[in-house]
Amino acid sequence: MPYQNVVNNAILAQDLELSSYVNELRNNPQNLQTFLANEQARIISSVKRQKEDTFNKVYGDFERTEKIQESILKYKNRSKELSQLHDNIYDNQKDTANSIVHNKNTNTRKYEMNEWTVNNKKDTLFVLSALFVAISLLLLLTILLHMNIISAGVWGFTGAIAIIIFIIIVINRAQYTNQLRNKRYWSKKRFDGQYGKISSICPSTAPASAPSTASAPR
């Protein structure tokens, strides 16, 4: 190829020039020594630079790796400390939160108990008022009987009906409260699974990972 020939010719020309230069130097030992000293210095300098560059690169990488690892170690330590800090805060607040939940639960339960008792009293009041109505009716009938407006038969029949109605009311209330009424919520009736169980559709108020303390409110 033509360019290869040009290159070969150039190399040959350089070699010839170098050879003639070396021959020339041999004739002049002082120049030869200077040339050799310069070349030696150049080569040694080049080798040293290569070695130093390589070492600097490796040393720099080593230093950077150390910094990276140190940063990661610090990051890990800070993360651990932060995690412990979170745990400490959680532990410190645990008693307060537990006490709050406990008080809230106690108040709620107390409210439920009071409500049940009040409603029970109201039921008793209903029975007493029914008794009062029955007695008042009997009183009225007795007055009418005394005034000879009604006969003894009517008095006895009507009075008996009033007493029977009262007794039915008493039995009904007592039976309902003792057997069917929910023991916790006055207005709830117990069906004892007679119609199956209704699944809850209400969303949970506690987070997925609800803590053991301050458990999900009722």
Add this chain to the structure above:
Amino acid sequence: MSAQSFTEAELNALFPNGILPESIDISNRNSSGLLTDTYIISFVASLKTRGIIPVLTTINENENVYHSKVDSLLTGCKSEYDHYYTRYVAILNILFTAIRDQYTVNSTDNQTKVANSNVKLLNLNIKLNDLIQIMQGISNDMLQTSNAMEAELTAFQESMVKTKQKLKYQTDIIKSNQNGTKISREMVKYTEENARYTDNLLKMYSFLNVVALGLLIYIYRAAN
């Protein structure tokens, strides 16, 4: 670094307590004379076992201890490199001077000098290359250890997210303390008042019933 002059004994002196092994089997080198990756990995592992390279998991939390240990390792490597490098430069000068002398005066003495210097230079070059390869191996190993810590960091982060959720829930409870407790107490108070009111009604109806019953008995007797 300028070339220093060394005696023969100093040129051959090994670096005391360095990380380079005294000798490396030829089977651990490739065709270019460089150490094989397998050997570097096993050698770095042995350095870790000997405690020369600080291991993050054993140092554990103390970053200052880790920092000082790695620093001393770095300084040690640099000193060891400098030790061999200054000798390498000195031998290089000796070799080139010998070559120069050989060029001008072709004698057996000069030939021997060149050959000896060449062998020494070769040995020192191998040591420098070995040291560089081992330092690279240590860097790679340290980076891999850093990667291994990722799992630990992820665990911490997950733990923090969970605790944060729990704290939020806890804080909500504490925040709701004032209003919630007040309402609960008021509700209890209301039921107590309601109970008292119902008690009064019960007493009144009891009294009315007694009066009505007394009246009924009185009228019934009066009628008879």
